[in-house]
Amino acid sequence: MKSFVSLAVLGLALSATPAFAQSSSLVLYNAGGLKLMQAIVDDFTKKNPGIKVEVINGGVGELITRIRAEASRPRGDVYFAASSDAYDFALDNFESYKSSEDAAFDRKTVQKDNKYYGFSQPLQAFVINTKMMPLDKAPKSWADLQKPEFKGKLLMANPAQSGSAYSQMYQIVGLHGWDAMTKVIQNGTFVTSSKLAYANVGTGEFPIGITGEFNVLTMKEEGQPVAAIYPSEGTGLTMDGNGIIKGAPNMANAKKFIDYANTKAAHEILVKVDNRRSVRPDVAAPAGLPSTNEIKVVPYDSVAAAGKKKEYLERFDKIFASK
Secondary structure, X not given: OOHHHHHHHHHHHHOOOOOOOOOOEEEEEEOXXXXXXXXXXXXXXXXXXXXXXXXXXXXXXHHHHHHHHOOOOOXXXXXXXXXXXXXXXXXXXXXXXXXXXXXXXXXXXXXXXXOOEEOEOOOEEEEEEOOOOOHHHOOOOOHHHHOHHHOOOEEEEOOOOOHHHHHHHHHHHHHHHHHHHHHHHHHEEEEOXXXXXXXXXXXXXXXEEEEEHHHXXXXXXXXXXXXXXXXXXXXXXXXXXXXXXXXXXXXHHHHHHHHHHOOHHHHHHHHHHHOOOEOOOOOOOOOOXXXXXXXXXXXXXXXXXXXXXXXXXXXXXXXXXXX
């Protein structure tokens, strides 16, 4: 594994900071997973050999908390592959920057002040371990997750730590209210990262999880006994994105990275390496995913979701504490 991954782990463990970063440096706060980040950094540094990249890996919630805490003295340059509502929750912590690739993007996938650009569309689905649960017995809708027969069988990530888990909760509450979400919380087991919420389904520890569809496809390609079910009420057109941290210590290199991350080539890496749908209209979806015409998708208002985040997370904590 490349050295930047080691640096990332050390950075989180020891709170090491690039306080004396030089103009040849770039610090990425990565919420997008190691495999994708490795491929993106490899390609970026190949095209920009004079820039030394350091990566700090973490969950969406963990990293946005860090960015906000460091606001008076930013230590990172770019927030990578984080959910759009995480950006909208803390917009004051990000720089406006019009990328050289701006014209390639649909306006719906760019924050109105250019504080972040969309990257992938991680549509949420149920991941089912087909050895543990026949598909005809599995939940088919968000509403089904509250049914008594799924108590102890459902695995989810903590919405305070995972951007995708927060979007799942926001969708359930929006469709069915807090009474339903309370029953889902009572049914569920909650883990600290979004990765555990699907990986532990693949290994047979739980029959049901909720995750981005791309994770299910990757698990199937690896031979794991899993299938995706898209909730019948519809799954939100969620988006993650990339943005420059306000006051980034290596601003020129941060802009270079955003320009690179917005290119067709970078989005093709996203599709190839991680099976994710790109927001760029000129980049084809992974071959193993259904067309969005084949599944029910609904709009997802990340600004509204961000506005409710503090309230919803506090309410989640109270319900969870009473389990």
